[in-house]
Amino acid sequence: MSLKIYNSYSRQKETFTSITPGLVGMYVCGPTVSGESHLGHARPYVTFDFIYRYLSYKGYKVRYVRNITDAGHFEEEGKLAEDKVTAKALLEKLEPMELVQKYTNLFHWAMLELNCVEPSIEPTATGHIVEQLNMIEKIISEGYAYEVNGSVYFDVKKYAANHDYGKLSGRIIDDLLETTRELDGQEEKRDKADFALWKSAAPEHIMRWKSPWGDGYPGWHIECSAMATKYLGAEFDIHGGGMDLQFPHHESEIAQSTICNHHTPAKYWIHNNMITVNGRKMGKSYNNQIKLTEMFAGTHPLLTQAFDPMTIRFFILQSHYRSPIDFSSEALQSSEKALKRLWEAYELLKKITAPDGQLATDLAMEEKIVTLIHGLENFMDDDFSTAKVLANLFELAPIINSIKDGHIAVNAISANTLQLMKESFSIYLEDILGLRNSASIKSNGLNGVMQLLIDIRKEAKEKKDYATSDKIRKQLLAQGIILKDEKDGNMSWTLE
């Protein structure tokens, strides 16, 4: 079956074919590193991570470009003629680049925690001022931008006359809300729909670069156009980002790139939905963000406990990337338990063995398993339905547990099917969905000590010295280690 992707540009699911066979170019809008990443930021990066992983699994060599926005853009369209990064820097008494570095490092740390594969190229906006200037000059020479008082604006009206401005977002220029607020620089524009390509910098502005129109800094949208073009070409396969970027950011990107390169930039536009808190988008404007550092440490009033990064990743994977997810501490707790159940089944599965060439004695069971496994690829192919992939893995869990407990005989299924199950868990859970067993990583160093305690407890049990055996179990529980007696007299343990 072939991969189908919902293309925001056409508003329908399309069969994915890459422009160059075997290769995929993917650009994803990265973070603005003027502050700490919050839970909302985790969603696009986890989403495009499993998209990247799945495309790789399908055999594509993917060039994944994700930018770092380290050049400030206007806080309120230049209301104070200072950019975001600079404003915060003054507040914190830091150099702008020091601030940018700090939050970039934190972002990278969070991405590692969430087990996101590093992009192939991570270009910074400040490192591509030249490319942005070149692009602006090209747009001016094509006649689609004009300079006023050292700033350059894109002429949306002119573009819209012979291009489909608003196709991506469904916007009609004349229907855009009239802004009541007096915005600085607004009177410079020929039309309210025009957007800035270059802004003239006031003298107190720290981040500034020389340009043919005087000292200034780039507009909000041009960096993505410039960097995507530089690393992926005039036309590339996938452009991704949050739904909230559709307008005006992506719409403007399309306009700029189309004029410059005489080609619409991306073939497929993929947009992930938002994470909400009490039904409202998590975002700066609502003052309801939970930082990732707070999530992992449990230090936020809305949290009842700390949450492992993998719990957060799983929480995101449990719903489709185009649906909103509402955050709550309970929902995360539910995810935590669910994920644990899945890992335990997977760990058991690894230990089940069957002789080579074993044939199935329960053909119905055999067929059920094979059907569930074949569903995995079909679900991923259907616009990355990670929730359904997980549902099928969960349906395999009781089968695995039953084999372990002896409710289902080991020879009920064939050796080939057992092998297929093992491979599928490894590929889907770990390689594609990008989950990893945090508990087993943490517990590796304890193996020897635990084996000793288990041996002592076994001896106690054999002598029916339940006081000792209960004491060991109880004390371990106090240390966050759960000890389980199994049917065959063996014991297993997991971290709480």
Place this chain on the structure above:
RNA sequence: GGUUCUGUGGCCGAGUGGCUAGGCAAAGCUCUGCAAAAGCUUCUACACCGGUUCGAAUCCGGUCGGAACCUCCA
């Protein structure tokens, strides 16, 4: 006001017109020195009103909620 979405059982959430998604929680049973885990079973819902259809959670129209965007945003 406009554009784009959306409304599913106690909670979270998949759902391509007919076939119980899944998870969490709850209850009962089995296993067990006790416990935990596990297995089995139960809880079967689609905002409202019309329409199309043999058949609608799914398609169409309307009503009422909710969200995102139109301003920095993942």
